[in-house]
Amino acid sequence: MRRAASEIATGTLFGIALNYQGLLESRLQEFNEPPYQKPPQKPVLFIKTPNTRSTDGQAVSAPAGERLQPGPALGVVIGKTASRVDEKNAFAHVAGYVVVNEFSLPEDSYYRPAVKAKCRDGFCAFGNDVIPTGEIADVHALVIKLLVNGEVRQENTTANFVRSIPRLISELSEFMTLHEGDVLITGTPEGRVDVLPGDEVVVEISGLGRLTNHIVAE
Known part of the structure; x- marks a missing residue:
């Protein structure tokens, strides 16, 4: 049964950076130079704070003098406590999926995502409904599009994840417990x-x- 995101996706919002193969590959040369020295070996995480929550139809403010960038993403809603979960059992801890727009200012560092860039008011919009896992035949074969004024500006597929959803849940729950209502922004x-x-x-x-969100001046 579908449930409103406002009722079920109520926990901590964990963002995963560099989880598309094309994005990671485009930065490999940079990551092999100081200060990084090598590409990340584990998921690169950031937090979207509670003030960032926004909804379908809600306006999002563009900070004066700053560049605002939308971020189309699949949200994975945790359905039950996950601690040290094996990959093969990971989907048992998923309640469903939700459309997310993870707004951000341009990022200077993927290793240390800036709070200023990620955590402004309204910078994490959620679709209305959480779609149960049983309604999605293959979550790693979903097409994601970003449209600006009706024009497709980004298009990709979850087949291009660096880390699958089970792997993300397994790696994250290895060192921290994920709770019901937490959301992984993949x-x-x-x-x-x-x-x-x-x-x-x-x-x-x-x-x-x-x-859908409309951009307004701050």
Whole structure:
């Protein structure tokens, strides 16, 4: 049964950076130089704080003098406590999936995502419904699109994840407990675009639906 995201996706919001193969590959040369020295060996995490929560249809403010970038993403809603979960059992801990738009200012560092860039008011919009796992035949074959004023500006597929959802749950739950209602924001594809006040921003994920936000001046 579908449930409202506002009722079930109520926990901590964990963002996963660099989880699309194209994005990671585009930064490999940079990661082999100081200060990084080598590409990340574990998931690169950041937190979206409670003030970032937004909903379908809600306006998102573009900070004056800053570049605002939407981030189409698949959200994985945890359905029961997950601690030291094996990959083969990981889906048993998933309640369902939700469309997410993870807004951000441009990022200077993927290893230390800035609070200023990630955690402004309204910078994490959620679709209305959490789609149960049973309604999605293959969560690693979903098409994700970002449309700005009706034009497709980004398109990718969850087949291009660096880490699958079971692997993410296994690796994260190895060192921290995931609780019912927590959300894993599984990454934004390469090619983020800038948006401006007056723009309509839509995220579409096949089988999950659409999420629409309008950009306004701060």
